[in-house]
Amino acid sequence: MDTPSPAVVTVRSLTKRFGPDGPPALDALDAEILPGEITGLVGPDGAGKTTLIRLMTGLMAPTEGHVEVFGNDTRTRAQAVQEAIGYMPQRFGLYEDLSVLENLTLYAELRGLPEQDRPEVFAELLRFTDLARFTARLAGRLSGGMKQKLGLACALLKKPRLLLLDEPGVGVDPISRRELWSMVENLTREGIAVVWSTAYLDEAEACSRVLLLNEGKLLFAGPPGQLTGRTRGRVFRVSGFQGRKRDVLAGLLEDPLVSDGVIQGEALRLVLRQESPPERLQGMVMVPAEPRFEDSFVDLLGGGPGGRSVLAENTREFPKDDPKPAIEARGLTRMFGDFTAAADITFSVPRGEIFGLLGPNGAGKSTTFKMLCGLLKPTRGEGRVAGFDLRRDGANARNRLGYMAQKFSLYGDLSVAQNLDFFAGVYGLDRASRRARTRMMTEIFDLGPYARQSARDLPLGLKQRLALACSVMHEPDVLFLDEPTSGVDPITRREFWTHINGLVERGVSVLVTTHFMDEAEYCDRISLIYRGRSIALGSPDDLKASARSDDLPDPTMEDAFIALIRKSGADGEPKGGTVS
Amino acid sequence: MAVRERLFALVVKELLAILRDPRGRVVLIAPPMVQLLVFSFAATLDVTRIDIAVLNQDAGHHSIEAIQRIAGAPPFRTIHYVHSPAELEDAIVMQRAIAAIQFGSDFSRNVDSGREARIQVLLDGRKSNAAQIVFSYLNRIFAEVASEYPLSLRARDMAGPGVDVVARAWFNPNLEDLWYMVPSLVAVIALLMGLLVTALSIARERELGTFDQLMVSPLRTWEILVGKVIPPMMIGFVHITLFVLAAVFLFRVPLNGSLPLLYGASFFFLFATVGVGLFLSAASTTQQQAILGAFVFMVPSLVLSGFVTPIENMPGWLQVVSYANPVRYYLIIVKGVFLKDLPADAIFQNTVPMAVIGVVTMLAATWLFRHRQE
Numbered sequence: 001m002d003t004p005s006p007a008v009v010t011v012r013s014l015t016k017r018f019g020p021d022g023p024p025a026l027d028a029l030d031a032e033i034l035p036g037e038i039t040g041l042v043g044p045d046g047a048g049k050t051t052l053i054r055l056m057t058g059l060m061a062p063t064e065g066h067v068e069v070f071g072n073d074t075r076t077r078a079q080a081v082q083e084a085i086g087y088m089p090q091r092f093g094l095y096e097d098l099s100v101l102e103n104l105t106l107y108a109e110l111r112g113l114p115e116q117d118r119p120e121v122f123a124e125l126l127r128f129t130d131l132a133r134f135t136a137r138l139a140g141r142l143s144g145g146m147k148q149k150l151g152l153a154c155a156l157l158k159k160p161r162l163l164l165l166d167e168p169g170v171g172v173d174p175i176s177r178r179e180l181w182s183m184v185e186n187l188t189r190e191g192i193a194v195v196w197s198t199a200y201l202d203e204a205e206a207c208s209r210v211l212l213l214n215e216g217k218l219l220f221a222g223p224p225g226q227l228t229g230r231t232r233g234r235v236f237r238v239s240g241f242q243g244r245k246r247d248v249l250a251g252l253l254e255d256p257l258v259s260d261g262v263i264q265g266e267a268l269r270l271v272l273r274q275e276s277p278p279e280r281l282q283g284m285v286m287v288p289a290e291p292r293f294e295d296s297f298v299d300l301l302g303g304g305p306g307g308r309s310v311l312a313e314n315t316r317e318f319p320k321d322d323p324k325p326a327i328e329a330r331g332l333t334r335m336f337g338d339f340t341a342a343a344d345i346t347f348s349v350p351r352g353e354i355f356g357l358l359g360p361n362g363a364g365k366s367t368t369f370k371m372l373c374g375l376l377k378p379t380r381g382e383g384r385v386a387g388f389d390l391r392r393d394g395a396n397a398r399n400r401l402g403y404m405a406q407k408f409s410l411y412g413d414l415s416v417a418q419n420l421d422f423f424a425g426v427y428g429l430d431r432a433s434r435r436a437r438t439r440m441m442t443e444i445f446d447l448g449p450y451a452r453q454s455a456r457d458l459p460l461g462l463k464q465r466l467a468l469a470c471s472v473m474h475e476p477d478v479l480f481l482d483e484p485t486s487g488v489d490p491i492t493r494r495e496f497w498t499h500i501n502g503l504v505e506r507g508v509s510v511l512v513t514t515h516f517m518d519e520a521e522y523c524d525r526i527s528l529i530y531r532g533r534s535i536a537l538g539s540p541d542d543l544k545a546s547a548r549s550d551d552l553p554d555p556t557m558e559d560a561f562i563a564l565i566r567k568s569g570a571d572g573e574p575k576g577g578t579v580s
Numbered sequence: 581m582a583v584r585e586r587l588f589a590l591v592v593k594e595l596l597a598i599l600r601d602p603r604g605r606v607v608l609i610a611p612p613m614v615q616l617l618v619f620s621f622a623a624t625l626d627v628t629r630i631d632i633a634v635l636n637q638d639a640g641h642h643s644i645e646a647i648q649r650i651a652g653a654p655p656f657r658t659i660h661y662v663h664s665p666a667e668l669e670d671a672i673v674m675q676r677a678i679a680a681i682q683f684g685s686d687f688s689r690n691v692d693s694g695r696e697a698r699i700q701v702l703l704d705g706r707k708s709n710a711a712q713i714v715f716s717y718l719n720r721i722f723a724e725v726a727s728e729y730p731l732s733l734r735a736r737d738m739a740g741p742g743v744d745v746v747a748r749a750w751f752n753p754n755l756e757d758l759w760y761m762v763p764s765l766v767a768v769i770a771l772l773m774g775l776l777v778t779a780l781s782i783a784r785e786r787e788l789g790t791f792d793q794l795m796v797s798p799l800r801t802w803e804i805l806v807g808k809v810i811p812p813m814m815i816g817f818v819h820i821t822l823f824v825l826a827a828v829f830l831f832r833v834p835l836n837g838s839l840p841l842l843y844g845a846s847f848f849f850l851f852a853t854v855g856v857g858l859f860l861s862a863a864s865t866t867q868q869q870a871i872l873g874a875f876v877f878m879v880p881s882l883v884l885s886g887f888v889t890p891i892e893n894m895p896g897w898l899q900v901v902s903y904a905n906p907v908r909y910y911l912i913i914v915k916g917v918f919l920k921d922l923p924a925d926a927i928f929q930n931t932v933p934m935a936v937i938g939v940v941t942m943l944a945a946t947w948l949f950r951h952r953q954e
Contacts (some may be wrong), residue, residue, distance in 0.1 A: 032813065242864075291682075370792075372835070373796045374796060375795055376790055395798050395800055396796045398796055398797060399797065399798040403686060403792070403796040403797075405789065405792065405793070409789070409790065409793045409921060410790070410793075411593065411596075411597055411788075411790055412788065413596070413597050413600040413601040413604070414593065414596050414597060414600060417602075418592075418593070418596055421592075422589050422591070422592070422593040423797075424589070425585055425586060425588060425589020425590075425592070425593075426586055426589050426794075426797045426799060427586075427798060428583075428585050428586050428592065428798065429585065430582075430585065431585075434585075454600065480796070480925075530880075558760030
């Protein structure tokens with residue numbers, strides 16, 4: 001169907017390379033952005049989302065092909081393009097030492113908004129973003145969500161006809177994320193075209209249209225439902241099986257008829273290659289489920305990886321019946337000055353369990369996590385890992401734990417092999433076992449071809465593998481994972497969790513922090529951390545059940561999170577707009 | 581033993597991290613290269629292939645004698661003879677000559693009768709440095725000519741006692757400075773490397789986030805610190821060696837004293853500077869802060885070391901401050917070992933304060949490191 005209004009942005013066989021021989025960051029892209037709707041720019045980190053947005057702003061010139069914004073070629077008429085658009089980069093350049101109002105005034109000057117128009121525009125934007133009560137507050141003191149709202153207000157000062165938002169949902173708690181979304185939705189009613197880039201595939205479902213990017217290639221363009229529909233009738237929620245869920249999933253994933261599968265609380269979510277279930281599912285309870293964008297994305301990529309973890313098969317068995325908990329937090333409290341970052345956090349993780357700390361950035365989950373792996377000393381309370389008190393026996397405790405932070409755990413300047421050698425050495429392995437372990441890790445994670453490459457230059461998925469390899473080099477009993485798969489593509493995420501599931505089956509215990517709701521589903525139990533407190537603790541199914549209502553018969557983890565925050569009365573964040 | 585394995589892994593990692601990081605390599609290579617280039621340039625500050633213009637209005641033989649001596653001196657290439665003051669000026673303006681000499685018509689007469697004899701020299705101020713050196717060459721030649729004529733008293737005064745300087749040294753008035761400068765450079769480069777490499781090490785890890793990874797490994801605090809101290813000291817020794825070799829073979833500075841003693845003292849000097857670097861590193865969150873801190877320490881420590889001005893010329897309280905400056909002691913040692921075979925007890929006397937400073941800075945760095953961990 002032809003739309004009467006012409007496309008706002010037209011992208012024609014667009015290729016962008018960084019460096020003459022580098023792989024294309026964007027590869028022969030053709031796309032259109034239409035006015036009056038939210039176009040989701042969806043894909044994992046490194047897919048080319050930011051590059052595409054920057055090309056649309058004219059801040060970057062394409063290597064080949066053209067980008068036209070309102071009929072202006074970004075190469076020749078960048079000025080005209082920039083006057084018509086509002087752009088909010090990933091980290092909006094707010095001046096942290098200026099107040100909300102001063103930031104607005106500054107950007108009004110920069111954008112050349114006439115002085116006499118300012119009071120009216122400011123008033124409207126402040127009402128719109130619900131920041132009117134905070135005009136005197138320093139931008140640095142705002143919460144993540146409020147910062148994004150202020151950034152949005154600054155981008156809207158001179159009403160743009162095209163609004164480019166680069167990952168506005170990152171670092172924002174779910175409530176603020178929904179508020180932000182509804183604000184942007186209101187803008188589209190005025191005919192503004194919005195581009196919302198995201199690595200969260202659940203955000204894609206709410207967009208009018210999506211551009212799905214993976215490794216610089218456009219995999220899909222169109223309404224998200226069209227892609228989601230691809231797996232309709234092939235998605236099932238499976239329960240009632242014999243044995244442990246991780247074991248069952250691993251077996252099922254090896255079946256050629258199963259395209260993809262993840263753990264969902266106590267049940268499994270499977271995507272089959274055909275509509276009739278394979279034999280091995282007989283005897284299990286299969287309920288057809290609504291397909292999701294992610295199911296179809298994985299399916300489009302040819303299905304998830306298998307369920308076998310060679311890593312787990314090569315890991316020794318840890319006794320699961322050890323009565324001592326693997327991780328114990330008792331009344332952990334941490335103050336920074338008079339600010340309580342974490343208050344009275346108590347839980348214990350038995351052997352062979354995945355425990356999740358779930359919460360938005362700045363809620364205190366990282367503080368709790370850091371206290372438990374010995375990076376921060378608690379103000380009050382105590383933490384134990386593998387039976388060792390972190391305060392008295394820190395070095396022993398650290399010898400038993402593996403740590404992996406998705407973003408930062410490797411030495412980028414060292415090669416893959418050197419990173420492996422370093423971690424083997426630092427964990428005090430002797431020469432023979434060092435050689436054996438590094439060789440094994442190289443084989444398991446298929447790192448051989450990259451051994452001499454600097455870790456910095458690896459694609460994200462390989463970095464992820466290397467980070468996991470380094471953190472389990474010494475066969476730890478306890479794994480600490482900090483946002484382990486945020487931003488990585490769904491295939492890599494499944495591969496990662498296959499290994500973790502396998503290790504847990506061997507008796508390894510895992511503490512994971514995440515603000516990624518799907519990741520929470522892999523946990524046996526979750527503690528919801530909000531504003532420094534644990535507001536709920538239970539299995540994913542329990543938490544979801546507590547949010548079930550007539551309006552929401554099948555709440556997602558995110559729904560549960562929002563409901564629990566509301567219930568706890570900790571919802572002090574000002575509400576703005578309507579919650580969708 | 582596990583501790584040895586861990587330390588070894590740390591040191592290897594640290595060296596690799598510096599050598600594989602392009603910016604790290606710049607830190608290692610640029611400062612010594614710049615210093616070597618600057619000083620080897622300074623060493624060959626001789627100006628050669630000089631073109632001059634001469635306007636000789638004198639009919640006597642003294643002016644001819646002087647001109648012939650100029651023509652015979654190796655650095656002078658061409659002598660343009662001109663016939664009017666206007667042409668003389670033109671030679672300078674058009675850059676045909678860097679200096680223009682004019683002998684007045686009464687020049688030889690004045691010399692013979694013992695009166696003041698004047699020579700006018702015009703110099704091209706656009707090339708002030710080279711012109712100045714050319715002027716000093718000319719002065720020497722004129723002084724020599726004059727000294728052979730005892731009657732010309734005025735000229736003899738001008739020549740002074742410098743007449744008997746060895747021929748080669750005429751044209752390299754900086755030579756003695758070089759002897760003094762090059763050993764000092766050993767101290768400067770060791771200071772720079774010790775500070776910079778160490779200051780960057782922890783800050784770099786903090787900035788990249790690998791620091792947390794290090795802290796959750798079984799490494800103990802002291803192991804991390806030792807792992808951070810050894811590599812910069814190794815790098816410092818490499819640079820010291822490089823500069824000692826350059827001093828001896830490139831700049832031909834005599835090495836009169838004991839090399840093993842110099843290296844022994846160098847160990848403590850590096851220990852002290854690396855301690856300061858470690859302290860700065862523990863105190864900073866970003867590499868920028870660390871570099872800034874390193875320079876804030878480095879500049880005054882060079883100024884207060886006797887490198888630039890003699891310590892005796894400083895105000896009393898500054899002289900007291902300079903006792904806390906490791907560079908002060910090391911400078912005495914390097915210059916002493918190179919130029920005058922400083923005796924072992926003097927080296928020892930100057931090494932002890934460096935060792936004390938090193939222990940203090942290391943302890944301070946350890947304290948800060950633990951403190952900052954909170």
